[in-house]
Amino acid sequence: MSDLSVGKPMGVLRSGWSASVGDYAICGGWTQKGEALLVADAAGGLYAFEGRSGTNVWIRESTHEGGILALDVHPSGKTFATAGQDGRVLIRDVNEGRVEHDLGMGKGWAEHVAWSPDGQWLAAACSRQLRMYGADGSEVWRSEDHPSTVSAIAWSNVGELATACYGRVAFFDVSTGALHQKLEWKGSLVSMVLSPDGDIVACGSQDNSVHFWRRSTGQDSMMSGYPGKPSVLAFDDTGMLLATSGGQTVTVWCFEGEGPEGTRPGALEVHDQLVTTLAFTHRGRCLASGGRDNTVVVWSLKRDGEGDPIGGALLEDIVGNLYWRPDGRALAALDAQGGVTAWRVGSA
Numbered sequence: 003m004s005d006l007s008v009g010k011p012m013g014v015l016r017s018g019w020s021a022s023v024g025d026y027a028i029c030g031g032w033t034q035k036g037e038a039l040l041v042a043d044a045a046g047g048l049y050a051f052e053g054r055s056g057t058n059v060w061i062r063e064s065t066h067e068g069g070i071l072a073l074d075v076h077p078s079g080k081t082f083a084t085a086g087q088d089g090r091v092l093i094r095d096v097n098e099g100r101v102e103h104d105l106g107m108g109k110g111w112a113e114h115v116a117w118s119p120d121g122q123w124l125a126a127a128c129s130r131q132l133r134m135y136g137a138d139g140s141e142v143w144r145s146e147d148h149p150s151t152v153s154a155i156a157w158s159n160v161g162e163l164a165t166a167c168y169g170r171v172a173f174f175d176v177s178t179g180a181l182h183q184k185l186e187w188k189g190s191l192v193s194m195v196l197s198p199d200g201d202i203v204a205c206g207s208q209d210n211s212v213h214f215w216r217r218s219t220g221q222d223s224m225m226s227g228y229p230g231k232p233s234v235l236a237f238d239d240t241g242m243l244l245a246t247s248g249g250q251t252v253t254v255w256c257f258e259g260e261g262p263e264g265t266r267p268g269a270l271e272v273h274d275q276l277v278t279t280l281a282f283t284h285r286g287r288c289l290a291s292g293g294r295d296n297t298v299v300v301w302s303l304k305r306d307g308e309g310d311p312i313g314g315a316l317l318e319d320i321v322g323n324l325y326w327r328p329d330g331r332a333l334a335a336l337d338a339q340g341g342v343t344a345w346r347v348g349s350a
Contacts, residue, residue: 006316013313016346019056027336034079036327042070077121085112103139127152143179158200166194197241206232236280247277254307268307292321
């Protein structure tokens with residue numbers, strides 16, 4: 003899509019709204035019905051934008067000393083949680099950005115935070131430790147130290163959470179902290195994603211490979227050949243397609259039937275620099291990718307993982323993150339210059 007120009011989307015991406023925040027727009031999320039888009043910047047600023055118009059509803063500056071590292075919106079859409087370099091997790095209300103609970107985790111960076119699918123639990127990781135909180139901010143349990151810094155967390159279901167670190171993926175009981183299962187791999191796991199049913203675990207590794215396990219069978223395998231660390235991974239809503247990237251190409255593996263072992267993955271090639279983020283719509287086989295080339299591409303995928311670009315846009319700077327509105331009819335992008343852009347999404 004070399005004919006893209008800043009501010010003029012193509013294909014299924016239609017004009018929407020744009021805004022800016024004070025620093026690198028690092029993370030964000032939509033509320034349940036898309037009423038608001040919440041955005042955090044690297045300096046610790048928090049912003050709420052009206053979902054359809056982009057009007058700034060409120061701003062909170064310097065919320066975490068050193069900056070914000072993660073944000074997750076509660077399934078109800080009424081509250082959200084942030085984690086930061088100051089080792090704190092803050093739970094705020096969406097309407098005003100008011101702090102409801104301040105959870106200090108101690109020394110180290112609080113790098114990961116995630117609400118359970120039913121909204122009853124909040125998981126947070128700081129350095130080597132995982133902590134579980136109730137929705138009211140009360141601490142339920144904390145894990146022993148992991149072998150290394152926790153690199154990723156993900157919910158497998160409402161009662162179980164997974165963590166990744168050097169050498170292993172571990173599954174914990176949400177109410178007791180008991181270790182359900184441990185999957186070992188001799189290497190540094192830098193990213194992790196679970197299939198929607200929680201059975202397939204895929205991790206990007208420091209050795210430029212993607213390692214995956216099927217929990218139901220105990221089978222594990224490795225997909226190699228990436229030019230760099232596969233730090234961005236995404237499953238579609240069926241769990242059949244796994245999009246990955248460790249370079250300029252998006253590689254899509256199909257888990258249907260006997261796959262992906264012995265099959266040829268789909269190769270999506272438009273970006274001319276490193277792909278930085280991937281996001282599937284909540285329904286259907288529509289994938290969005292963003293890269294260091296400032297480009298956002300929307301792909302329509304086939305069952306085998308092959309696909310075609312059906313939309314695109316050019317931002318002012320590196321694409322940091324992409325977020326589909328829950329209804330799939332809007333796509334928001336954050337960039338390194340502090341830009342926040344939301345496009346309407348039409349039919350192909």
